[in-house]
Amino acid sequence: MTPELGQLALVLAFLLAIAQGVLPLLGAWRGNRALMAVARPAAAGQAVFVAMAFGILAWAFLHFDFSVQYVADNSNLALPWYYRIAAVWGAHEGSLLLWILILNLWTVALAALSHRLPEAFAARVIGVMGLIAIGFLAFILFTSDPFGRLLPMPADGADLNPVLQDPGMTFHPPVLYMGYVGFSVAFAFSIAALLGGEVEQAWVRWARPWTNAAWGFLTLGIVAGSWWAYAELGWGGWWFWDPVENASFMPWLVGAALIHAQAITEKRGGLRAWTLLLSIFAFSLSLLGTFLVRSGVLTSVHAFASDPRRGIFILIFLTIVVGGSLLLYALRAPKVAGGKPFNVVSRETALLIGNLLLATASAMVLLGTLFPLIGDALHLGRISVGPPYFGLLFPLLMAPVVALLPFGPFLHWGKADGGVLKQVMLRAGIAAVACAIVAAFFVQGQLKAIVGVASAVWIAVGVLLYALKRWREMPRGRRYPAEMAGMLLAHLGVGVFVVGVLLSESLSVTHDVRLTPGQSESVAGYDFRFDGVHRTVGPNWHADQGVVTVLRDGATVATMHPQKRTYSHEQVQTESAVDAGVFRDLYVALGEPMDANDIEGAWALRLYYKPFVRWIWGGGLLMMLGGFVCAGDRRFRIKRIAAEAALPVAAASPQESPA
Amino acid sequence: MPMNPTRKRRLTIVIVVAVAAALAISLVVYALQQNMNYLFTPSQVQSGQATQYKTFRLGGMVKAGSIQRSKDSLQVTFTVVDAGGAMPVEYTGILPDLFRDNQSVIATGHMDGARFVATEVLAKHDETYMPKELKDAMAKAHADAQVKEAAAQDKSP
Secondary structure (H helix, E strand, O other), rough: OHHEEEEEHHHHHHHHHHHHHHHHHHHHHHOOOOHOHHHHHHHHHOOOOOOOHHHHHHHHHHOOOOOOOOHHHOOOOOOOOHHHHOOOOHHHHHHHHHHHHHHHHHHHHHHHHOOOOOOOHHHHHHHHHHHHHHHHHHHHHHHHHOEEEEOOOOOOOOOOOOOHHHHHHHHHHHHHHHHHHHHHHHHHHHHHHHHHOOOOHHHHHHHHHHHHHHHHHHEEEEEEEEHHHHHHHOOOOOOOOOOOOOOOOHHHHHHHHHHHHHHHHHHOOHHHHHHHHHHHHHHHHHHHHHHHHHHOOOOOOOOOOHHHHEEEHHHHHHHHHHHHHHHHHHHHHHHOOOOOOOOOOOOOHHHHHHHHHHHHHHHHHHHHHHHHHHHOOOOOOOOOEEEHHHHEEEEEEEOOOOEEEEEEEOOHHHHHHHHHHHHHHHHHHHHHHHHHHHHHHHHHOHHHHHHHHHHHHHHHHHHHHHOOOOHHOOOOOOOOOOHHHHHHHHHHHHHHHHHHHHHHEEEEEEEEEEEOOEEEEEOEEEEEEEEEEEEEEEEOOOEEEEEEEEEEOOOEEEOOOOOEEEEEOOEEEEEEEEEOOOOOOOOEEEEEEEEOOOOOEEEEEEEEEOOOOHHHHHHHHHHHHHHHHHHHHHHHHHOOOOHHOOOOOOOOOOOOOOO | OOOHHHHHHHHHHHHHHHHHHHHHHHHHHHHHHEEEEEEEEEHHHHOOOOOOOOOOOEEEOOOOOOOOEEEOOOOEEEEEOOEEEEEEEEEEOOOOOOOOOOOOEEEEEEEOOOHHHHHHEEOOOOOOOOOHHHHHHHHHHHHHHHHHHHHHHHHHO
C-alpha cells in the first residue's frame, strides 16, 4: 500500500508544481498579488510531497520491499543498510527522484531567503523553478515510475551495481546534483529578469551567492567523482574524459565563467547579455548532463538506463528549455543591455578573456563528447574521440587563463594602470623561474613537471602579492571580506590543482607485473613484496584478497590489501588498495591469477607510485571552499531591498570589488 | 576613406577575434582528426575496411578457449570473432575484470601483420549487455556478409 502513497505524493507534487509554475508568473504579469502569493506555499507543499515520496522509496529499500520493481532491481537481502540508502539513487528512476528533491530544496531555500526581493521578481523566480519542476515530475510520472510493482514478489532482489557499492558513491551523486540543480536558480533569476525586463542590474547581486554556492557543490561533486574513480576503478587514473565526466565538467566550466561574468555585471553593469546567456547555458548543460548520463545514448559505465522513450522526453524538454529561453533572450536581451565602457587594459578585459576561454573550452568538450552522436547521425561510421583530443586542446585553452590569473585582482575596473602589472609580472615571474630551476633538479628534467611547478608558483605568488597588498593598504577588518577571501582561496586552488595534475601525470610510475608469493618489485624506490592471496568474505561478496607489503630501505612503509570481489550474480569488481600521503600515494590493484585454479600462486598486479596526486583534489576542494566563502559574503545578504531597489546600485570602488 | 578611432578599434577587435577563431577551429579539426577512432569488427577488418586507419577499435566476442597466457610475462593472446570473421589479438598487461570467454570486448590498437596489437582492452560490466555500437557494427558486418554470400550464390550457377 505504501508505495502507492508514494505515487500519490508525486501526483500531488506535480499538481502543486503546476500551480507554482503558472499562477505566480500570471500574477507577476497581471500585477495580481493574490496569484503571486501562491508561489511560496505551493513550493513548500511540493517539497513536502516530494520528500514524502523519497522517504517512502527509502523506506521500501530499508524494509526489503521487493514487491517494488525498482527495489527488487537494485538491492537484495545481503546489501548493507547504508548501500540500501545509496541504492535509492543508484539507478535511473531514483536518481531522478533525487534530482527533483534537490530542486525542491533549492526552491524552498530560495522562497525562504527571498522575502526582501521585490514581490513580482520573487514570484517570477519561484515560478520558473516551478516550470522546471513540472518537467521533471512529468518525466518521473510518465516514463520513470520508481514505485512500479513487481508481482509476484520475488523472495530476494538483484543487486546494486557493484561499481556503486563504495562510500564515495553514496556521496557523489547527491552533491553533484546539488551543483547541477543549483544552476537552475541562476537560470531562474535570468529568466525572471528577462520576463520582467529588468533595467537595473540589482538582480545579479541577488543571484550571485546562489551561483557561487551551486558552483561550489558542483566542484565538490566532481572532486568526489574523480576520487571515487581513482580509488574504485583500479586504473589509478583520476580523470578519463569519459562522456559522463564531461557531462559534469561542461556546466562547471560555464559556471566558472558565469561567476566572473556576474561580478562584472553586478559591479559595472556591463556584459549583461553575456551573463544572461551564460546562466542559460550553465543550466542547459546541466540538463544535457542528465540527458547524457541517464538516456544511455553514449556507452559508458554510468549509462544504466536505456529506454528511448525517456531519451525523447528529455530531448523535447531540453528543446523547450533551451529553445524557449534563447527565444526569450533574443526578444528581451537588447532591452536590458547597458553598462559602463571599459578600456583595453582593465579588469573587465581580463575577465572577458577568461570568460571566452572557459566558454570555448566548454564548447570544445561538448564537441568531443557529442561527436560520436554526430558521426552516427551523418553515417560517418562508429567513431569515438580519444582522450588525447581533450588532453591536447584543454591545456592549450587554459594556459592563457593561468597566465592571466595573477593579474586579475590587481587590475582596476574600467581602466587599469600598467605599472603595477609590470611589478607583479616581474615578482611572480622571477619566483616562478627560480622555483622551476630548483624543481628541475628534483624531477630529472621532466618538462611537464617543471611547467607545473612554475605555473603553480606563478599563481600562488600572484595571490600572495595581492593578499599582501590588501594587508598593507586596508584597515583591519576590511582587508579580506568573504568575497575577496573566497576569490583568493579559489585562485590558490587553481595553482594547487595545476601542480598536482602536472606533477602526478609526469612523475607517476606504473608497473604491471606478475609476481609469485614472496617476490618483490621495486617501484620508484619502494619495494612492493607480494605476500600471496587468500579468500575473504564481506556482507554481500566474497573476495580474493592480496597482501602486499611495501618496504623502503628495509623498513615497512605500508601493508596493503587489494581485493578482487565477486558480488552476487558473478559480478566482479576490483577493489584497489591505496596508501595515501601528502606527497605521494602508493596504489596496488589485483589483476588476475596466472592460473585461475591456483589463486595462491602467481598473480598479475598493478603497482603505482603517484606523487602529488592528492593535490589535484586538494586544489578542487580549495576552489569549492572559495565558492562557498564567496556565497557567504554579507554584501549579498538582502537588506532594505524595498528602499534599495529604487536606487541604482552603488558603483563599488575598485579596492572593494574583487571579481 | 579615413577611419575614425572607434571604427579602427572595432576593426582590430574583429580581426583579432577572427584570427583567434580560425586558429581555434583549425586546432580542433586537427585534434579531432588525430584522435578519431573508428570501430570495426574482425570481418570488416578482413574485408579491408580498416586499412586506411593506423589506430582503430576492434570489437567482437572473445572466442571460447582462445585465451592463451604467456608463462613468464603478462602477454596474452586471444581471438576476437564476429559472425563472419576472426582476428588474433595480442595484449600485454592486465585484462579487465570481466574479460572471459564469449564476452563482448572492444580493443584499441593497430594491426601488426595479420595480428591486432591492443593497447587497451575494455569489457562490459554486465554479460547480458552488449554495447549498442558494437551490436550495430556486428549486425552490419553480418548483413554485408549475407549480401556478399547472396551475390556469390547468384554468380555460382
